[in-house]
Amino acid sequence: MSKLGTLGARLHHGEVGYDFVKNRKIWYGVSILITITAILGLAVRGLHMGIEFQGGAAFTTPKNTSVSVAQAEKYAEDASGHDAIVQQLGDGSMRIQISGIDTSASDKIKETLAEDLNFDSEQINAELVGPSWGEQIANKAWQGLGIFMILVVIYLAIAFEWRMALAAFVALIHDITITVGIYALVGFEVTPGTVIGLLTILGYSLYDTVVVFDSLKEQTRDITKQTRWTYSEIANRSINSTLVRSVNTTVVALLPVAGLLFIGGGVLGAGMLNDISLSLFVGLAAGAYSSIFIATPLVADLKEREPAVRSLRKRILAKRAQGTEGTRETPVTGEDHGDEPDDAAPAVVGPRDRSATRARGRGRPTGKRR
Numbered sequence: 001m002s003k004l005g006t007l008g009a010r011l012h013h014g015e016v017g018y019d020f021v022k023n024r025k026i027w028y029g030v031s032i033l034i035t036i037t038a039i040l041g042l043a044v045r046g047l048h049m050g051i052e053f054q055g056g057a058a059f060t061t062p063k064n065t066s067v068s069v070a071q072a073e074k075y076a077e078d079a080s081g082h083d084a085i086v087q088q089l090g091d092g093s094m095r096i097q098i099s100g101i102d103t104s105a106s107d108k109i110k111e112t113l114a115e116d117l118n119f120d121s122e123q124i125n126a127e128l129v130g131p132s133w134g135e136q137i138a139n140k141a142w143q144g145l146g147i148f149m150i151l152v153v154i155y156l157a158i159a160f161e162w163r164m165a166l167a168a169f170v171a172l173i174h175d176i177t178i179t180v181g182i183y184a185l186v187g188f189e190v191t192p193g194t195v196i197g198l199l200t201i202l203g204y205s206l207y208d209t210v211v212v213f214d215s216l217k218e219q220t221r222d223i224t225k226q227t228r229w230t231y232s233e234i235a236n237r238s239i240n241s242t243l244v245r246s247v248n249t250t251v252v253a254l255l256p257v258a259g260l261l262f263i264g265g266g267v268l269g270a271g272m273l274n275d276i277s278l279s280l281f282v283g284l285a286a287g288a289y290s291s292i293f294i295a296t297p298l299v300a301d302l303k304e305r306e307p308a309v310r311s312l313r314k315r316i317l318a319k320r321a322q323g324t325e326g327t328r329e330t331p332v333t334g335e336d337h338g339d340e341p342d343d344a345a346p347a348v349v350g351p352r353d354r355s356a357t358r359a360r361g362r363g364r365p366t367g368k369r370r
Contacts, residue, residue, distance in 0.1 A: 024297035038181020201283025208291035
């Protein structure tokens, strides 16, 4: 077995682990700092909306033009008086997008571009998008995102509980805010592909979160019937037991997206890939982070406020403070030392503890009683 596989097995069985929940204030602080940076970038720079959302025109030139992208961008801005985006297509032609212009002015801009680029005006293809249509697209995008969020919260509240639904909702808002803020900071154009990318990464983020929540739900069943682990410690075990799976899933998903973003959009110059690949890349990374460092620690915080769980924590801490002879409490990493007395074993907290079962069987006579 590889070292990563061995580590995954040890994490799953609680032999090793990192205390994510205990250090949750650090992760909250990091997330707040990143989120504030994203919001500031959004407030200062704003989003560069594509013509699909605010209307405009897109002009496609013939192949094998001798004009550079920078020069074509200058020609387009001079002709229209608006900012322009120029993309070099794979066949040698160029796509010039000008947002916020009146469709009645497109013919004049087309004639000016044809003269500057040394083409006949009939050779330049123009696609016009009215501002009202763009507004409809933007409204539909927001409606789709809102419906998605509502359905997610309802499902998680039914399948798990409202605290997990709330924590997942906070994690999703965290992921969306960071992704949109990155778009504002780097100045990439927001297109319908960007919206598709956002919805896609929300699905990945939810997958990782639900995997941890499912493990946590299983391990905390009848938690108040034992006096061995607090809810936060079991939550930490759940994160560690699914950590390698979450990392592997994220890395495998990020590799092809990185190829689209850095090779397709950067090296090959296929700028049309940037709008969807950037949202996928940032969103996948943020989703993996929020599933581990935000969602589950937040559930533990909310759950520890319950009277029964808070009372359980007090009993466990009091028991540990007493230092009962022959009892060594399990640390938050979830290690089982096999020397717990029978009354300290958990009732039904996750899978049956095999090491504790073996410990209880030591020294007992075997065979039939005479």
